[in-house]
Amino acid sequence: MITVTHYLMLSAILFAIGTLGVLTRKNAIVVFMCIEVMLNAVNLTFIALSRHVGNLDGQIFVFFVMTVAAAEAAVGLALLIAFYRNKETLDVDDFNMLKW
């Protein structure tokens, strides 16, 4: 029997994987994908909980999260392209112009 707990565990694991990826990966695109994994883990949580508590608010929230994620993806890709055109690299270690 698969209960809401299983879904919550799965989404917590996904969220942790995403967070770890953001903190450890080097390529900016991969970091970006990890952020998307985090957002989708949240979506899964919302849908599971929406079913659990028995109202639709969570699913509505997911709609907005998806839209926002798309807008973020568009802006993020544009910023990445602009950076790549100037520096010819997407390694996060090369984001080093600004430093104290």
Add this chain to the structure above:
Amino acid sequence: MLDLYLPIIVVIGIAFAFAIGSVVFSRLVGVKRYSELKMSPYECGVPPIGNANERFSVKFYLVAVAFIVFDVEVAFLYPWAIMFKQLGWYGAITMGIFIFVLVIGFIYDWKKGALEWE
């Protein structure tokens, strides 16, 4: 009970008729001129043979960015479509405003030349 499914059967019928009809019709009426470009696996876009790690042109990203945004907005049309009858004119006008906002984005995209390939 069965008449509930009748519309679906009709739609399936129309779909088949259209698909078969257009293939047969273009075979009968269409002009056939074969060229090297036409015989290649992808008629447009990437060259079919070459290094698999080849870099894509940045133009693909531009199209992808526009696609992501417009594609996801369609998700909002779906709940409205389900409640289309109940919401009536109120829903139609609301979604009209929503689409209008997207059209503004589209005009911007177009005018900026993001839709031009060359």
Add this chain to the structure above:
Amino acid sequence: MENLVQEAIQNVNLHAVMPSLILSVAGMALLLVAVFSPRGKTAHIAWLSIASLIVAGIVTIMGWNDTQYGFAGSVQLDNFAAFFSMICIIAAGLAILMSDEYLKRENFPVGEYYPLILITTAGAMWMVSGTDLITIFLGLEVLSVSLYILAGFFRDQVRCNEAGLKYFFLGAFSTGFLLYGMALLYGVSGTTKVYDIAAYIQANPDTTTNVMFVAGGLLMLTGFFFKIAAAPFHMWTPDVYQGAPTPITAFMSAGPKAAAFAALIRVTFICLEGMQDHLTTVFWVLAVLTMTVGNLIALNQKDLKRMLAYSSIAHAGYAMVGLVAWNEIGSAGILFYMLVYTFMNMGAFAILILIGRSGEENLTLDGVTGLGYKKPMLGIAFSIFLFALMGLPPTAGFTGKFYIFAGAINSGYIWLAVLGVLNSAVSLYYYLRIMIFMYFKEPQEDYAWVKIYPATAVSIVISVIGVLYLGIVPGSIMQLARMAGF
């Protein structure tokens, strides 16, 4: 099913979103104006943006003391929201005033800049008036996504690209935490409406010890702490503030930060009221950490924009003292302080715009050597803003800090107020150092490239008036802040 539509129509109430609606419609219209205007012509877009900000401001002021509820309780335009909306409008207006000539000097006069500022402001206004986690989240994202673009606006400067990217990555990362927290809160209470969550907790007091609820609340707060740049979530701030276009840096440090504070106050004071004992501990630790980290690292900064970035972290720390107080004076103090901070910080950045050369490589301590003799008016204005940032009377910086620390003392946090004052004393060192370079060093340059741009000068004058007015006669505005506070 007819009543479904009826109910929807009754619930909407456009009055509740009128100011932000004006700004978003103006933003979209001006986007089209921008794309149909010839490249390089942006002045008319700037003026139209200012006009729409003024209209939105008038509508906001007319709605004072007339709380409007909209969208089935998702939006609540009350005095609190109106006050913060006005802060955002003022910040946006000042940013636009100082932008046009700056964009021309930096050789990137692109019209989309102004609609983006308007849309950022509209997002900030949704965020401050949101009483539903969905509205707060949407406002926050509208604000953030437009700011990502603005922070990386000069797409041919690597420095600017980097600022935009860093802001984007850290912003999106923190959004993940914020959302996960919201999801858990929803799971426990079964609603996303702020007041319904509060009612649920009132009905089930043991919720506050529920692991899922506590985890959700803390994750959501983490997301907000990223946005207000509280230590230890401040790492992005100096890089982004240094790399972004200067008017955007000024705007970011005032408007969006105030909006994040507003949402933070609303969510904590209503939703998480049951966790007050634990949360005040979290808040005071973070407030002390934020003040101290900001001020200590600012001490050895040479780059002026970066120094002001660390100073803005420290100021977020002072404002958080008002959260710790958790009383009426404390929350009114935060409102007042954010307004004061808007004037003094944006004024200081406007001065930096004027003394910067194209590319802004010269905005270091050495770059202002002897400025006070060569450009006396700029020197005086800069000194006023620096005095305000230090918190010295008769400027508004003093009254702002006074109210916040008074709130803390009222709640029995005398030692916290003492720590705040000690921190201000530390900050004297790096602010005064700028003035020493301005007045006590022989000028090596004649500052011939410094032109007094008229619109930027207007924004400086407005800021000076604001700083002095709020410093000398703070009573009436403080009265309004008290009416708006929780």
